[in-house]
Amino acid sequence: MSYFDNIRTFVRVYELGSMSAAGRDLRISPAVTSSRISQLEERLGVRLFQRTTRSLSPTEQGKSFYRGATEILEAIESAEAQIVNITENLKGSLYVAAPLGVGRRLIAPQVPNFLKDYPEVSVRLRLTDRKVDLTTEGLDLAFFLGQPEDSNLRIRKIADVERVLCASPDYIARRGMPDSGNALIADGHECLSLRFPGATEFRWLLKTAEGPKRFRVAGRYESDDGDVLTDWALAGHGVAMKPVFEIAEHLRTGALVPVAEKTPPEPIQMACLFTHRRRQDPKTRLFMEFMIDRIAATI
Numbered sequence: 528m529s530y531f532d533n534i535r536t537f538v539r540v541y542e543l544g545s546m547s548a549a550g551r552d553l554r555i556s557p558a559v560t561s562s563r564i565s566q567l568e569e570r571l572g573v574r575l576f577q578r579t580t581r582s583l584s585p586t587e588q589g590k591s592f593y594r595g596a597t598e599i600l601e602a603i604e605s606a607e608a609q610i611v612n613i614t615e616n617l618k619g620s621l622y623v624a625a626p627l628g629v630g631r632r633l634i635a636p637q638v639p640n641f642l643k644d645y646p647e648v649s650v651r652l653r654l655t656d657r658k659v660d661l662t663t664e665g666l667d668l669a670f671f672l673g674q675p676e677d678s679n680l681r682i683r684k685i686a687d688v689e690r691v692l693c694a695s696p697d698y699i700a701r702r703g704m705p706d707s708g709n710a711l712i713a714d715g716h717e718c719l720s721l722r723f724p725g726a727t728e729f730r731w732l733l734k735t736a737e738g739p740k741r742f743r744v745a746g747r748y749e750s751d752d753g754d755v756l757t758d759w760a761l762a763g764h765g766v767a768m769k770p771v772f773e774i775a776e777h778l779r780t781g782a783l784v785p786v787a788e789k790t791p792p793e794p795i796q797m798a799c800l801f802t803h804r805r806r807q808d809p810k811t812r813l814f815m816e817f818m819i820d821r822i823a824a825t826i
Contacts, residue, residue: 624669681800708733
């Protein structure tokens with residue numbers, strides 16, 4: 528078993544904090560994961576992790592070795608990237624995350640076109656509206672809407688996405704047409720909220736005559752799936768704030784109509800998130816540029 532494989536396994540165990548999680552990420556069994564760590568510890572003559580039946584934590588030697596190990600992996604990946612750049616023979620798996628709406632409507636339809644050009648590359652696309660962690664989840668890049676919280680990651684902006692507050696004609700017939708964010712609150716409108724674990728509050732950022740303002744809207748309907756909010760809005764259950772590209776067809780047919788038009792939502796940033804190390808990988812870079820070109824032409 529190669530020393531490189533042992534180092535790579537150690538890095539994933541360190542980052543994920545679990546032998547089993549690292550094994551799943553690397554697609555190896557827990558026994559193989561444990562064996563690789565043991566071989567590495569034997570070679571180095573130190574304990575890299577403190578293990579109990581319920582927890583695993585790095586030792587001081589493990590923390591020190593992690594810093595060097597990541598530099599080794601980055602150097603190898605950089606060298607491989609230079610070779611691939613010369614040969615243009617892209618291969619391997621790409622792990623990509625995107626919000627549900629963005630992934631389903633913008634990313635997924637273009638994946639076959641990318642893979643047609645690069646037959647030795649595979650794409651593992653994960654769609655979720657929750658915030659993702661590139662390092663712990665083993666992602667090469669993540670498309671997102673909004674502002675990332677981790678300033679250590681690199682961002683490539685794609686576009687400012689227009690959004691709209693919308694509801695069904697049936698909802699408006701029952702509850703009335705709100706003309707502003709103040710009306711949404713004062714008249715007790717049912718606002719459909721995109722929430723995910725860890726979110727502490729929910730406010731809609733709307734344009735007003737005085738500038739952007741956050742409105743603390745309320746409602747009984749919450750989901751971490753943006754398409755569920757669209758379905759609820761179509762069914763007449765409340766007002767949703769949606770990117771225009773996600774509901775363009777519903778707006779065209781009149782199944783959903785704009786509301787609170789005196790205070791429309793502020794646009795939201797769509798961007799791509801990646802680490803410096805991932806950016807060096809030619810297939811990551813080419814996939815990102817490929818998707819950015821097509822997304823920018825669509826929205």
